[in-house]
Amino acid sequence: MIVSFYVNDRLVQLETPPERRLLDLLREDLHLTGVKEGCGEGECGACTVLLNGEPIHACLTLAIQLEGCHITTIEGLSAPGELDILQNAFAEELAIQCGFCTTGMILSAKALLLKQPDPDETMIREALSGNICRCSGYVQIVKAVKRAARELREAAV
Amino acid sequence: MNWYTPVTMEELAAALAQGGESSRVIAGGTDYTIHLRQGKANPGALIYPGRIPALREIMLTEDSLRIGAMATMAELSLALAAVPEFAAIADAAGGVGSPQIRSKATLVGNLCNASPAGDMLPIAKLYDMVLEVLDGNGRLTDVSVSDFFLGPGKTALQPGQAVTAVRANRTAVTGWVSAFHKIGFRSYVSIARIGMGVLLHIDAAGVISDARLTLGAVANVPIRVYAAERLMQGKPLDRAMLEKVTAVVSRTVHDNCRPANRLYKTEAARGLCADVFAQLEKRMS
Amino acid sequence: MKTVGVTRPIHDAAGKASGNTKYAADVMLPNMAHVCLVHSAIPHGYVRAVHAETALAVPGVLGVFHCFNTTQRKYNRYRSRFSQELPLEERAFADYVRFVGDRVAAVAAVSREAAERAARLVEVEYEELPYAVGFDDALEGKNCLQGQSPTIKEFAAEFGTPPEGGCVDVESFTQFPPIHHATMEPHACVADYDPYQDQLVIYSPNQSVHGIRVVLADYLQMPYHKVRVVKATMGGSFGAKQEWFTEPVAALIAKQLCRPVKLVYSRAEAMTCAVVRGAVRASVHGKYAPNGTLRSLDVDLVLDAGAYVGNACDYIASIYGKLFRCYRMEHVRYRARVISSNTPVSGAYRGWSAPEAALFTERNLDAAAAKLGMDRIDLRLKNTLMPEDIDRKSSLPVEDIRIHEALLRGRELFFWDRLCEEDAVFNASNNRYRRGIGVACGGHGNTYYPRHGDFGEGRAFLNEDGTVQLVLTVHDHGCGTVTAMKMIAAEVLDMPDGDIYLGEGDTAVTPVDFGCFASRTTFVLGRTIHDSALALRDTILDRASELFDLPRQDLYVENAAVRSKSEPGVCISYREVAQTTMLKRRRNITAAAQFANVTNPGVTGAHFTHVEVDTWTGFTRVLDYLAVHDIGQPINPGMCIAQIQGAAQMGCGAALREELVVGKDGRCTASLSKYHLFLAPDLPNIRVELLTEGRSQEGPFGAKSIGEVSFVPSAPAVCSAVNDALGSELGVLPFTPDRILTYLAKEKEESL
Known part of the structure; x- marks a missing residue:
């Protein structure tokens, strides 16, 4: 099938079997390798991207489901060579070790902050419950999201 | 592989007619994609009705609740959390998988997969939901939930049919309170090991005048625990009553679940009852 | 100090935050083939035929490889240095399969999808053999490996003399299941082969580029310089990426096809076909003086190696050594057996034998405290190693060990005594939830010395602009090794660490090294780069003295410049020294250093946990x-803390949830939906306190290791808290809701 959808606000048109995964379209066809495959079964969250602002698993999303959708990947958050407030908070708060969960984690946090600019710790932890990190114990990740929320609120004033 | 992305109900009916025996309708696709990938499913055609606007709707009127096949768990939990008689649906939808799963998975998809552990099965049973089934001729038929589940992964749905919505009678439960809770393998993002939904009507004197109680993930299909319901009728919601209900629920779990899990599930049913009823009490105050 | 001791993010944090950093699975090369494996569907047997015709007919398929069309040579997955004498036990594709998941064949195709589709079409004919799937099967004498007894190896050792009478006897039993490393990045590898230069290049996340070179070169019969192994960005290892199974397969196929190939494991493969921490059970008999002094520890241990022996024989010996890393041992009698079974292969896991030692030792200490009516911390305080003690197994000083202080500090910071009282009140007034506190200690090393000789080599170059390049064989696991090494050099050279470059292990560029494991990286390689930087500094001062005619003894470095004590006006930047040396002396400024340690100080930690057990559902919440x-000088304290928090999470998982279950059919848990890792909402804010006064003599600036030791006490501390909450003596891990409710039901029955 030919599917047209938006990736990071740019319209893409791809010829693909309908059962091909969004994960493979992004990684293999569009070379957006910031989205990672950690389990391929919707358990680890490393492949999280945003679909119309909501976090989804790219590994559980098929081409047939994509027509007209808006997909945001990690590459869509900032210009090349730059980091947005959230990405920067992850980097500076030591929320990144091996980094394999990072991009999905950031996008889950992004989805939270789009809806809830001032989340408390419980909200943050629940919003990240679909993203497994094996390196950290999540402490710095929660800190980074708090910091980003604060900086985003300050920037909005 | 053939594929259909209908944008109207008529197109969906046509797709069902053309798709053939081995066609498969997907909603959120959060379960089916895994089967596809493991080579366990090999459909002749895929039908995705996500672009039919009507299917995304959650319609709450005075006398009914109608949930479109493409309404997601996230949307449901948001829409129904503040409606006491349907809060159990919000509880269950809000506890399905992770945020990522909830932004795609749908209640109807969960019912059609008919996994015994599906969180929405005891919910459908709790509200005696009616499934609206569309066929290739464009005909809509109502199927009662009690006729729908036939066993693990098995439903009354025939090839060439699709569930487009489910309905619950609101009039029957107006003024009731409800809650759902489950025990999984961890507190978040877990398949249910037991799920339990309760609907209660409590009169002005604080006496339970009517009650419904269902269990999921215990037997192959969701079960309604009539014995527990009878026990509650005419009693106040107090500790003595709760203990009796717990005993009945535990026994029901014991008698219905597989031997390997029997000890655990029978014991854990106690905690589950306590949690569900604590939630109900909170909702009543 | 300006740089060491100041927190920095990992060197590639920005790249990882942006998604720009490339992992092995992200690599695309022209003409690259994708490899998909076919695994044994049976636990034990012979492969009698492989039917590849249907698979070969799939468009895009380049080849199907199996035991009948590839080399019969074997390798050992655990080998990482030339001098190890290990049996060669593994073929790229088995003709004799030992477990469900053993590699039987591989399909290479032009696309990943074609390879996956074709792999499903490969038909394998087996001749099945009886099999063993766990301790009981194997110990009953079911012989799982052809031609071997079920007990692969026995090891016995005794230290000291048994105490004479007057002791309290304490028996305990501990068993832990196989567990999964759960690196978020599954194993991946890219191999490329140039037939015209007979040059093989391997690109993989791994802990030892030279280890892979030794194995591949010998296996493929190539000279070492023809095998280049480059360490890729690693999405976590924890020991999972220090044994070799993807690299030999990818290399073999790349060589056969003369084109680049990529092999990426699925999660199911990473869980079942890679490496697991092997199951261990231990019966322990402790003897204690009435005051709590541990007089004797008698251990009888069994390790299930799984289907290939791998590291297991070394591993049981290593557990014995780890017993001496935390407590004063007067007498130890240790007997251990390695058994084999038709289950996933055991191998390295964070802590390498120390977590096992801690689990059964700490359980026995807790049982002793209960029997003697002592507080668990008090009992441990009676037994800890103290500064100036020696490791009685290795005879090396433990140096300035601070485990005693860690217990005291933790008792205070955790409000241990107050929690004891509060929990008692809580438990007395609550019939559903029970709270408890736990403590455990653990010790580890900083190098494999003196079991093996250890050394490192580093080089340093001063660039024309005054920046510095380092060469050292490091493998960053994702915990900031590269950053730490740069910080050490920056401190020595008194320059910004941002002006220093360090790449990672690459056998074509970096000197021979056995790998980043055994917690040796900061201690040995950190000291190596320290000495290399020191040598570079000396060279800079020598050249400055000569070229600018300044007395050498007056010169020192400050802010990336040479200064003079006698002439405050002198300030010659590194850049000027470098350029002047090149122009006037026609020389580069470079330096090299090798370092061979002769110490291995004690490195320890104590963990404290507070839990609440729901006795109605069996769930345990970590409150x-x-x-x-006891870390000595932390190089990058923030990253040390982050790593420790990760270890705590891992320990909570090992104690409460994680278990790879091998069914009667030999099939192992193969999905994260059935392997319940800890998620963000499950955990409290894990607190960390670093004791930095106990400096090592040889480590850079007095640093000691942290990566592995941080995991050692974690699971035992959580177990201790659960047992405290329930008044139980549970020893079979993990303490799942099922095990807890089963225990409580039995208790109830017995009390009736």
Whole structure:
């Protein structure tokens, strides 16, 4: 099938079997390798991207489901060579070790902050419950999201 | 592989007619994609009705609740959390998988997969939901939930049919309170090991005048625990009553679940009852 | 100090935050083939035929490889240095399969999808053999490996003399299941082969580029310089990426096809076909003086190696050594057996034998405290190693060990005594939830010395602009090794660490090294780069003295410049020294150093946990967690803390949830939906306290290791808290809701 959808606000048109995964379209066809495959079964969250602002698993999303959708990947958050407030908070708060969960984690946090600019710790932890990190114990990740929320609120004033 | 992305109900009916025996309708696709990938499913055609606007709707009127096949768990939990008689649906939808799963998975998809552990099965049973089934001729038929589940992964749905919505009678439960809770393998993002939904009507004197109680993930299909319901009728919601209900629920779990899990599930049913009823009490105050 | 001791993010944090950093699975090369494996569907047997015709007919398929069309040579997955004498036990594709998941064949195709589709079409004919799937099967004498007894190896050792009478006897039993490393990045590898230069290049996340070179070169019969192994960005290892199974397969196929190939494991493969921490059971008999002094520890241990022996024989010996890393041992009698079974292969796991030692030792200490009516911390305080003690197994000084202090500090920071009282009140007034606190200690090393000789080599170059390049064989696991090494050099050279470059292990560029494991990286390689930087500094001062005619003894470095004590006006930048040396002396400024350590100081930690057990559902919630670590000088304290918090999470998982279950059919848990890792909402804010006064003599600036030791006390501390909450003596891990409710049901029955 030919599917047209938006990736990071740019319209893409791809010829693909309908059962091909969004994960493979992004990684293999569009070379957006910031989205990672950690389990391929919707358990680890490393492949999280945003679909119309909501976090989804790219590994559980098929081409047939994509027509007209808006997909945001990690590459869509900032210009090349730059980091947005959230990405920067992850980097500076030591929320990144091996980094394999990072991009999905950031996008889950992004989805939270789009809806809830001032989340408390419980909200943050629940919003990240679909993203497994094996390196950290999540402490710095929660800190980074708090910091980003604060900086985003300050920037909005 | 053939594929259909209908944008109207008529197109969906046509797709069902053309798709053939081995066609498969997907909603959120959060379960089916895994089967596809493991080579366990090999459909002749895929039908995705996500672009039919009507299917995304959650319609709450005075006398009914109608949930479109493409309404997601996230949307449901948001829409129904503040409606006491349907809060159990919000509880269950809000506890399905992770945020990522909830932004795609749908209640109807969960019912059609008919996994015994599906969180929405005891919910459908709790509200005696009616499934609206569309066929290739464009005909809509109502199927009662009690006729729908036939066993693990098995439903009354025939090839060439699709569930487009489910309905619950609101009039029957107006003024009731409800809650759902489950025990999984961890507190978040877990398949249910037991799920339990309760609907209660409590009169002005604080006496339970009517009650419904269902269990999921215990037997192959969701079960309604009539014995527990009878026990509650005419009693106040107090500790003595709760203990009796717990005993009945535990026994029901014991008698219905597989031997390997029997000890655990029978014991854990106690905690589950306590949690569900604590939630109900909170909702009543 | 300006740089060491100041927190920095990992060197590639920005790249990882942006998604720009490339992992092995992200690599695309022209003409690259994708490899998909076919695994044994049976636990034990012979492959009698492989039917590949249907698979070969799939468009895009380049080849199907199996035991009948590839080399019969074998290798050992655990080998990482030339001098190890290990049996060669593994073929790229087995003709004799030993477990469900053993590699039987591989399909290479132009696309991943074609390879996957074709792999499903490969038909394998087996001749099945009887099999063993666990301790009981194997110990009953079911012989799982052809031609071998079920007991692969026995090891016995005794230290000291048994105490004479007057002791309290304490028996305990501990068993832990196989567990999964759960690196978020599954194993991946890219191999490329140039037939015209007979040059093989391997690109993989791994802990030892030279280890892979030794194995591949010998296996493929190539000279070492023809095998280049490059360490890729690693999405976590924890020991999972220090044994070799993807690299030999990818290399073999790349060589056969003369084109680049990529092999990426699925999660199911990473869980079942890679490496697991092997199951261990231990019966322990402790003897204690009435005051709590541990007089004797008698251990009888069995390790299930799984289907290939791998590291297991070394591993049981290593557990014995780890017993001496935390407590004063007067007498130890240790007997251990390695058994084999038709289950996933055991191998390295964070802590390498120390977590096992801690689990059964700490359980026995807790049982002793209960029997003697002592507080668990008090009992441990009676037994800890103290500064100036020696490791009685290795005879090396433990140096300035601070485990005693860690216990005292933790008791205070955790409000241990107050929690004891509060929990008692809580438990007395609550019939559903029970709270408890736990403590455990653990010790580890900083190098494999003196079991093997250890050394490192580093080089340093001063660039024309005054920046510095380092060469050292490091493998960053994701915990900031590269950053730490740069910080050490920056401190020595008194320059910004941002002006220093360090790449990672690459056998074509970096000197021979056995790998980043055994917690040796900061201690040995950190000291190596320290000495290399020192040599570079000396060279800079020598050249400055000569070229600018300044007395050498007056010169020192400050802010990336040479200064003189006698002439405050002198300030010659590194850049000027470099350029002047090149122009006037026609020389580069470079330096090299090798370092061979002769110490291995004690490195320890004590963990404290507070849990609440729901006795109605069996769920355990971790309410609070504190880790106190005796770390010496932390190089990058923030990253040390982050690593310790990760270890705490891992320990909570090992104690409460994680278990790879091998069914009667030999099939192992193969999905994260059935392997319940800890998620963000499950955990409290894990607190960490670093004790930095106990400096090592040889480590850079007095640093000691942290990566592995941080995991050692974690699971035992959580177990200790659960047992405290329930008044139980549970020893079979993990303490799942099922095990807890089963225990409580039995208790109830017995009390009736």
